[in-house]
Amino acid sequence: MPVDLILLHPPSVYDFRQKTILYGPVSDLIPSSPVFELYPIGFASIAEYLERAGYQVRIVNLAGRMLNNKNFNAEAMIKRLRAPVFGIDLHWLVHAHGAIEVAKLVKSCHPEAKVVVGGFSASYYYQELLPYPEI
Template structure:
């Protein structure tokens, strides 16, 4: 990730969701496609990235929860370090 000027990281709502069972709370009813990781990116994050790219910066929006779902054995600390 070091080839970018700015990296926005969208973390899961619950960091260790892969390790424990999680029961959804009332917020689950307000999200159209609910997962306990909230993997949908906030529109503001995408807007900020677009704004900065238009001004010449190299920007990456990174969905950490999605990567954790795809790569089941991902060591997050090592990946981000």
């Protein structure tokens, strides 16, 4: 069955497996772990609401997959995904880099798709996000 919306949860830093990440106030207190990389509960609410209205929704936790499998290829997976709309969460500001990089990747793989970013930080910093053509 075709998917109408794919919700993607990005890692806080997209290429964290290739770069040394400098420790800061959040990473010192909460190391990247499967618990820290849970997708927002709002994804489940959005999916449930839209599915009741007849839409097909898929949730993909890119952050969790990348963290749990060092060989997981996020770009290859995104290329295989098919939907007219991709939603990326930017709930916490710490995920800004990952959200923007995943948006770029989605747009490069699916130029015709709409890319929507949402969450507390996306709403608060919407003016800073609008100049990005991939969003």
